[in-house]
Amino acid sequence: xxxxxxxxxxxxxxxxxxxxxxxxxxxxxxxxxxxxxxxxxxxxxxxxxxxxxxxxxxxxxxxxxxxxxxxxxxxxxxxxxxxxxxxxxxxxxxxxxxxxxxxxxxxxxxxxxxxxxxxxxxxxxxxxxxxxxxxxxxxxxxxxxxxxxxxxxxxxxxxxxxxxxxxxxxxxxxxxxxxxxxxxxxxxxxxxxxxxxxxxxxxxxxxxxxxxxxxxxxxxxxxxxxxxxxxxxxxxxxxxxxxxxxxxxxxxxxxxxxxxxxxxxxxxxxxxxxxxxxxxxxxxxxxxxxxxxxxxxxxxxxxxxx
Amino acid sequence: xxxxxxxxxxxxxxxxxxxxxxxxxxxxxxxxxxxxxxxxxxxxxxxxxxxxxxxxxxxxxxxxxxxxxxxxxxxxxxxxxxxxxxxxxxxxxxxxxxxxxxxxxxxxxxxxxxxxxxxxxxxxxxxxxxxxxxxxxxxxxxxxxxxxxxxxxxxxxxxxxxxxxxxxxxxxxxxxxxxxxxxxxxxxxxxxxxxxxxxxxxxxxxxxxxxxxxxxxxxxxxxxxxxxxxxxxxxxxxxxxxxxxxxxxxxxxxxxxxxxxxxxxxxxxxxxxxxxxxxxxxxxxxxxxxxxxxxxxxxxxxxxxxxxxxxxxxxxxxxxxxxxxxxxxxxxxxxxxxxxx
Amino acid sequence: xxxxxxxxxxxxxxxxxxxxxxxxxxxxxxxxxxxxxxxxxxxxxxxxxxxxxxxxxxxxxxxxxxxxxxxxxxxxxxxxxxxxxxxxxxxxxxxxxxxxxxxxxxxxxxxxxxxxxxxxxxxxxxxxxxxxxxxxxxxxxxxxxxxxxxxxxxxxxxxxxxxxxxxxxxxxxxxxxxxxxxxxxxxxxxxxxxxxxxxxxxxxxxxxxxxxxxxxxxxxxxxxxxxxxxxxxxxxxxxxxxxxxxxxxxxxxxxxxx
Numbered sequence: 001x002x003x004x005x006x007x008x009x010x011x012x013x014x015x016x017x018x019x020x021x022x023x024x025x026x027x028x029x030x031x032x033x034x035x036x037x038x039x040x041x042x043x044x045x046x047x048x049x050x051x052x053x054x055x056x057x058x059x060x061x062x063x064x065x066x067x068x069x070x071x072x073x074x075x076x077x078x079x080x081x082x083x084x085x086x087x088x089x090x091x092x093x094x095x096x097x098x099x100x101x102x103x104x105x106x107x108x109x110x111x112x113x114x115x116x117x118x119x120x121x122x123x124x125x126x127x128x129x130x131x132x133x134x135x136x137x138x139x140x141x142x143x144x145x146x147x148x149x150x151x152x153x154x155x156x157x158x159x160x161x162x163x164x165x166x167x168x169x170x171x172x173x174x175x176x177x178x179x180x181x182x183x184x185x186x187x188x189x190x191x192x193x194x195x196x197x198x199x200x201x202x203x204x205x206x207x208x209x210x211x212x213x214x215x216x217x218x219x220x221x222x223x224x225x226x227x228x229x230x231x232x233x234x235x236x237x238x239x240x241x242x243x244x245x246x247x248x249x250x251x252x253x254x255x256x257x258x259x260x261x262x263x264x265x266x267x268x269x270x271x272x273x274x275x276x277x278x279x280x281x282x283x284x285x286x287x288x289x290x291x292x293x294x295x296x297x298x299x300x301x302x303x304x305x306x
Numbered sequence: 307x308x309x310x311x312x313x314x315x316x317x318x319x320x321x322x323x324x325x326x327x328x329x330x331x332x333x334x335x336x337x338x339x340x341x342x343x344x345x346x347x348x349x350x351x352x353x354x355x356x357x358x359x360x361x362x363x364x365x366x367x368x369x370x371x372x373x374x375x376x377x378x379x380x381x382x383x384x385x386x387x388x389x390x391x392x393x394x395x396x397x398x399x400x401x402x403x404x405x406x407x408x409x410x411x412x413x414x415x416x417x418x419x420x421x422x423x424x425x426x427x428x429x430x431x432x433x434x435x436x437x438x439x440x441x442x443x444x445x446x447x448x449x450x451x452x453x454x455x456x457x458x459x460x461x462x463x464x465x466x467x468x469x470x471x472x473x474x475x476x477x478x479x480x481x482x483x484x485x486x487x488x489x490x491x492x493x494x495x496x497x498x499x500x501x502x503x504x505x506x507x508x509x510x511x512x513x514x515x516x517x518x519x520x521x522x523x524x525x526x527x528x529x530x531x532x533x534x535x536x537x538x539x540x541x542x543x544x545x546x547x548x549x550x551x552x553x554x555x556x557x558x559x560x561x562x563x564x565x566x567x568x569x570x571x572x573x574x575x576x577x578x579x580x581x582x583x584x585x586x587x588x589x590x591x592x593x594x595x596x597x598x599x600x601x602x603x604x605x606x607x608x609x610x611x612x613x614x615x616x617x618x619x620x621x622x623x624x625x626x627x628x629x630x631x632x633x634x635x636x637x638x639x640x641x642x643x644x645x646x647x
Numbered sequence: 648x649x650x651x652x653x654x655x656x657x658x659x660x661x662x663x664x665x666x667x668x669x670x671x672x673x674x675x676x677x678x679x680x681x682x683x684x685x686x687x688x689x690x691x692x693x694x695x696x697x698x699x700x701x702x703x704x705x706x707x708x709x710x711x712x713x714x715x716x717x718x719x720x721x722x723x724x725x726x727x728x729x730x731x732x733x734x735x736x737x738x739x740x741x742x743x744x745x746x747x748x749x750x751x752x753x754x755x756x757x758x759x760x761x762x763x764x765x766x767x768x769x770x771x772x773x774x775x776x777x778x779x780x781x782x783x784x785x786x787x788x789x790x791x792x793x794x795x796x797x798x799x800x801x802x803x804x805x806x807x808x809x810x811x812x813x814x815x816x817x818x819x820x821x822x823x824x825x826x827x828x829x830x831x832x833x834x835x836x837x838x839x840x841x842x843x844x845x846x847x848x849x850x851x852x853x854x855x856x857x858x859x860x861x862x863x864x865x866x867x868x869x870x871x872x873x874x875x876x877x878x879x880x881x882x883x884x885x886x887x888x889x890x891x892x893x894x895x896x897x898x899x900x901x902x903x904x905x
Contacts, residue, residue, distance in 0.1 A: 524755040525755065527749075527756075527758070530746065534732070534743075535733040537694075537699045540698065541722055541725070542750060542802070543723065543749055544749060587737070588737035588738055591757075
């Protein structure tokens with residue numbers, strides 16, 4: 001509900017959120033009608049001008065692949081990287097190596113829009129030189145940032161209405177989930193595990209801000225870095241109320257394996273099974289499945305809601 | 307020239323240093339366990355002593371299941387890296403020889419990576435593969451150095467080692483990239499795992515460490531004999547090739563076990579033997595055993611720094627040793643340059 | 648009893664023979680000195696006798712074939728003082744001499760007090776005990792030469808091979824060292840094969856000289872027999888005069904042509 005009224009403001013914020021030097025101005029109309037695609041173009045998003053509605057989109061970002069399909073741009077996607085494994089339709093697009101992204105590999109797919117979430121070494125510059133519109137998004141830090149990216153993709157792909165709708169729907173669902181939760185006055189603490197060697201997140205991170213909406217606070221907040229590696233001693237001594245695992249797929253982490261780690265059986269969260277097991281990719285992306293993320297955590301921590 | 311300090315005094319100094327490191331290691335850490343309570347808890351474990359240390363069950367578990375094995379593993383790994391460094395220096399007559407620089411650690415890394423890709427990180431083959439990789443690397447480095455520029459050229463050996471390390475690391479990166487599903491496990495292994503060690507890792511390393519430490523110490527006098535070169539050692543009744551072979555195998559076993567269990571930790575094999583050499587003189591009869599003890603103490607203290615400086619965040623221990631070791635290495639290079647061709 | 652029997656010894660480097668079909672018999676307790684110009688093969692013969700270079704032909708020590716003895720067994724019989732010994736940087740003189748005890752220690756054994764005592768005694772006899780704690784690479788040439796000899800003596804060998812053992816010594820120390828070797832020969836029947844280029848000294852101490860030229864023995868006999876002006880001019884290209892000292896041993900004096 002919050003986003004609905006200030007669309008133009010939101011799209012202007014896209015430039016700020018994604019850190020581009022250009023002050024991006026969008027020419028997306030401030031209506032909610034499904035205007036015909038041709039009237040929306042050319043459009044400038046994040047300082048990048050997209051001349052026409054793209055029909056050959058290449059996505060090298062798992063998160064943005066999910067967003068593209070959610071906002072209705074799925075038909076326009078021709079290739080995704082090997083890490084883009086959701087939704088199922090993404091697996092049917094052309095595939096290229098997401099680990100070694102090269103300008104040649106991407107350009108050979110003849111794209112008219114390329115989406116990246118990091119630049120592995122002058123790929124953006126290379127694509128710019130070839131005249132291929134390329135959008136480089138950084139990871140968001142708040143839910144608003146994430147929604148901004150959805151809307152930016154909507155504008156860039158000519159799916160403004162679809163993007164708005166997705167944002168609205170996600171916003172409402174999250175609000176529904178958080179409403180009526182018995183959030184305690186002093187926050188519940190959690191240890192969030194990115195990998196078994198102790199890498200964690202603070203409440204300032206994207207996933208931290210989502211968990212913050214559920215009244216959860218990271219034990220890593222006393223450190224200065226965004227993704228600190230926490231000492232095992234500290235984790236055990238902190239005895240957090242909850243343990244959230246984001247490495248269940250890669251590294252076999254679950255409530256049972258936690259109990260096998262030396263000293264972990266002393267944590268009340270391990271002893272009492274207060275462990276949230278998240279799928280790695282759901283936990284690390286900011287597409288439509290953030291609703292699932294919030295929902296899973298809320299359900300595990302507070303019990304199934306009415 | 308002054309006489310070197312009496313062996314007994316050195317032994318006491320080293321032993322005392324290790325004991326102090328052990329105590330500090332047990333007392334200092336991000337978990338707030340009081341030093342007095344720690345001592346009481348340790349005393350309580352002694353036979354015939356029964357004390358209430360005041361630690362809760364969780365705190366006691368932190369001490370015995372998390373901190374103590376970490377300290378003990380630090381001792382074993384530090385001793386292994388320093389001891390193997392001293393041994394390589396004796397065998398190759400080169401003050402810059404150390405498991406990291408000779409490519410031994412990279413070889414161990416490649417061996418372990420390959421096994422992790424096919425059999426998973428928990429496989430018992432990992433340390434064995436690390437050992438095979440380590441031996442292959444040191445043989446290849448020595449062969450490359452000898453082929454390139456003559457045996458007496460100490461610098462050639464180091465250059466060969468750096469080239470070999472780069473090559474093996476590149477191979478390893480390639481293997482990782484082809485198998486990105488296990489890349490996280492490999493990285494976690496590579497960057498060092500003293501932090502998540504338990505008594506299991508200690509038990510895994512102990513037999514390899516014990517065998518190689520004994521072998522290295524027993525050969526310390528023979529390393530001194532190697533100093534007079536191939537021909538004269540022969541006239542003294544020693545087979546230099548045999549001694550070199552045995553010592554290299556023992557040193558590589560120690561280094562491979564350390565890398566398999568704790569990942570790549572550099573510079574220990576340079577810093578410690580050189581400091582020992584400065585204090586105890588050039589005889590390997592002293593350098594080898596003292597390096598084992600001093601290496602153990604050094605790594606325990608480095609690990610204390612790694613877990614305390616940015617507490618509760620951890621600094622990877624390889625960063626701490628590089629921080630101390632980088633400038634130290636330059637210093638050694640300056641003074642040693644005269645001795646290298 | 649012959650200490651050393653050499654038969655048909657040939658040593659070749661890169662196919663080129665440096666020592667060619669040399670045969671020699673050295674009785675127990677004798678002192679034989681190899682003489683000859685540079686490159687004659689003296690050092691190579693000594694290296695072959697110590698087992699340091701591959702050779703064709705046979706070398707027997709005390710009746711046993713050298714090649715058949717293990718390296719250890721050989722090193723308990725033969726000790727070498729090389730012409731250019733390797734100087735390990737930083738090693739103390741006493742530790743260096745202690746290396747001479749290696750043949751008598753088990754593979755992994757450590758040195759005993761007895762070994763250290765032998766080292767001390769040997770260094771005393773060679774007048775270098777005061778150098779014990781000093782670094783080998785910081786000694787003068789003469790001091791170092793005595794320490795190297797001490798190491799060889801610490802091996803308690805029955806055959807001593809000396810390659811130019813006095814080249815860096817002053818005349819006093821030269822005599823001292825050679826007297827010492829002579830003393831060992833008398834006391835313990837040590838057999839000595841040396842290479843010396845000081846022909847007068849060679850004549851004084853060795854009872855037999857072997858003249859080598861381009862790898863071949865050209866003369867073998869008593870100093871009087873071998874040291875002739877003719878032979879020396881032919882093989883070393885020097886013009887010399889042979890004088891007699893008071894005790895009758897030949898003195899080789901270079902003669903300058905006007």
